[in-house]
Amino acid sequence: MIYTSRIDLSENLRKQASALLQARLSDALDLEAQAKQAHWNVKGPHFLQLHQLFDTVHDEIEQFVDLLAERITALGHIADGRVATTASATSLYGYPFEAVGGEAHLKALAGSLSAFGKAVRAAIDDAATLGDADTSDLFTQISRETDKQLWFLEAHLQAH
Ligand SMILES: [Fe+2]
Structure with missing residues (x-):
């Protein structure tokens, strides 16, 4: 579903950019x-x-969620944050239920954050290729902050 908009981006571009987002x-x-x-x-x-x-990592990611969702709506599409959609559409590995110690949680979350960062970095170029510099810039912003959060996690694993 796509809403009509006065925004100066074509319906086709908005559809493709929304899919990336x-x-x-x-x-x-x-x-x-x-x-x-x-x-x-x-x-x-x-x-x-x-x-x-x-x-702290959670709070940063929460901001990513809002940035992504509200860019989708700005482009005239519906942001789908339903749990069932997330469960079926996520590209991340499932979090290990049995993780207990600090190192296990650090490694699990760093792995997911790294996979997310890789996908977001690819989306920077994909959005630019579409001709949507603003969506590309949004992905760049998220990518930069993801790298920083990954550093915070990995610094705990690099002490020895
Ligand atoms: Fe808490």
Whole structure:
């Protein structure tokens, strides 16, 4: 479904850009839940620091979700944030239910964040090729922040 709009982008471009955005929206919604999974369930000697770190990562991803969804609506499409859609459309691996210690959660979340970052980086060029510089810029913004959050996670794994 596409709404008519006064925006100076063609319907075809808006449709294709929205599809790019929707794919990463489903990933981001999955990733957001994964960060909470880590936040809630981590145990071990660095519990409090990691508990807080995972919540910080969650909050950043929550902003990605809003940026992606609201670009879709700005382009005249419907942002699909339904749980069933996220579950079927996410490209990320499922979060390990049995993860317990800090290292297990760090590795699981870093893996998902890395996969998300790779897909977002590809979308930068895809959106630019379509001719939608604004969507490309939005992906660039998310990509840069994803790299930073990945650094925060990996710094805990690189200490030895
Ligand atoms: Fe909390």
